[in-house]
Amino acid sequence: MFFLETAILLFIGAFLMTYLTIPKIIKVVEVKRLMDDPDHRSSHTSRTPTLGGIAFYYTLIFALFFIRGRDLYDEAMYIIPGLTILFIVGLKDDLVVISPGAKLIAQACALTFILINPSFTITSLNGFLNIYEIPYFIYLIIGGFMMLTIINSYNLIDGIDGLASIVGIVIMVIYTTIFYLVGEYFFALITITVNACLIAFFGFNISSDRKIFMGDTGSLIIGFIISILTLKFLALKPQSYSELPFLLENAPLIAISILIVPLFDTARVFTIRIANKKGPFSPDRNHVHHVLIDYWGLSHKQASFIIGCFNLLFVVLFIVLGSKAKNLGMVIMLVSVVVFLSYIFFKYNYNFTNLKQKILLKRKVKNIIGRKKESNRNGVDGGVKKNEKYKE
Template sequence: MFFLETAISLFIGAFLLTYLTIPKIISVVEYKRLMDNPNKRSSHKLGTPTLGGVSFFYVLIFALFFINGRDVFDEGMYIIPGLTILFIVGLKDDLVVISPGAKLLSQVFAIVFILANPSFTIHSLNGFLNINEIPYYLYLIIGGFMMITIINSYNLIDGIDGLASVVGIVILVIYTTIFYLTEEYFFALLAIALNASLMAFLGFNLSSDKKIFMGDTGSLIVGFIISILTLKFLALRPVVYTDLPFLLENAPLIAISILIVPLFDTARVFAIRIANKKGPFSPDRNHTHHVLIDYWGLTHKQASFIIGCFNLLFVTLFVVLGSTAKNLGMVIMLVSVVIFLGYIFFKYNYNFTTLKQKILLKRKVDRLKTKAKEKGPKKKKPRNPGKDESEEDREL
């Protein structure tokens, strides 16, 4: 009962703090003209305020203050330095673009504080693929790589209105449930605080007159917290926790299913860029959400909702399977699903130039069909191909 009262108070406080301060952030950003101006890759057409992630930072700092004492190994004191590093780097990247190398280096410094805390040490994979005890140095390698992957994967899906927030909300709801069932109340409350902030932010992100983006400031912070929760989830021991609806030996596969959207999108985009002989961090419009919008004609809200629902259904499926199935069968299932998704999204060449040509061709065909159906006594004026082509180029 005490946890429930604390959780409700924390949720309401975090939600209101975000909801009431974001309009102030928008006013300052507009006054200082720190807008995110659109370019050829952007999904928005007008300059939009960014720095919405600033609200995530101070909400989490307040939350860590109020839930202090529930962390057995003083995890809060280790989270704050890493959180501050990524906040400063994300803020600078939103104002003055920094190189991927500098951003990656800052992430390494941030995760060092987490890996140094004994609460996050992965002592065993609990029999996953017959792997039990693992040495400390291997934990550092696995944990560090995993955290950097999650942070950057989440950062990369922040490309359309609502997507990063919706996916973040789904992930945090799942982790809240897991840590509540395992009585890890500190991490459950941390997830609740960030979730409340994301829900308040989502309304502004989808708004037409008070729109704001979370920017790298927000996506790095949210990705960092999600990576911490994932690391803690994998560090749970089966001897202590028995109330989970799945076998703890399947925890690595459950974690992958929880993070399937950012992980799959990142793997897919990196593969396309490397195949096209480009750097993995080179910008383009090959993300899954861009495909849904550019090629399948969905709106931002529709694409975000569909991806969020897929994430939730995918996790539900693996939780059900993980309650009885052995890891080898689940690995086969996971690989099969990834191959199927890969086939769907690799079936077409989603290169931006090719996509643009397909859209132009489709519009020309539709226009010719429309003109063929028109009937009238007046003679039609000859079409100026050069003018039509330039107009459609400007539309894209």
């Protein structure tokens, strides 16, 4: 009962802080002319305020202050330095673009604070692929790589209105349920705080007159929190999994299913860029959400909703399968789904030059059709007016 009251108060407080602060951020950004200018690969056509992630940062700092003491290993004090590093780096990248290498170094510094806390140490994979105990240095390598992958994967899906918010909300709902069931209330309260921030931000992100982007400031912070939650989930003690509706050995596959949207999209985009002899971090319009918009003609809201629903359904499917199936069967299932999705999205020609030409041609055809319809309407209207004049 005490947890429920705290959770409700924390959700309301975090929601109000984010909701009331974002209009102030929009006003400052507009006055100082710090808006995001659209370019050849942007999904928006007008200058839009960014820096929405500023509200996430200080809301999380306040939340960590109020829920401190519920963490057994003083995790809050280790999370705050990492959050601050990524906040500063994200803010600088939103204002003056910094190189991917500099961002990676900053991310590595931020996640070091998490890896050294004993609460997040993964000591065993509990039989996943027949692997049990793992050395500490292997944990540091796996944990560091996993956190870097999650942070950058989430950062990369922030490309259209509402997508990063919806995917983040789905992930937070799942982790809230998991940590509540296993009694890790500190982490459950963090997920509730982040969810409140994302829900409050979502309304502005899809708005037509008060739109704002979370920017790298926001996506790096949310990606960092997601990576922390994933690491903690995999570091849970074996007895904790007795409260969860899936087998202990399937935990790594459940984690992958929770993050399937950012992980699949990042792997796919990196593969395409390398195949086109470009750097993995070079910008383009090869993301899944760009395909849904450019090729399938969906709006930002429709594409975000479809991807969010897919993420949720995929997790539910794997939790159901994970309650009975051994991890070898789960791995086969996961590989099959990835191969199927790869076939669907790889059948298009994703060379950036060809893609740009196809988009321009599609727009020209639409403009020609629109002009023809307008001329036909004018012709009909003119004929009607002539007949009326003749009658007079």
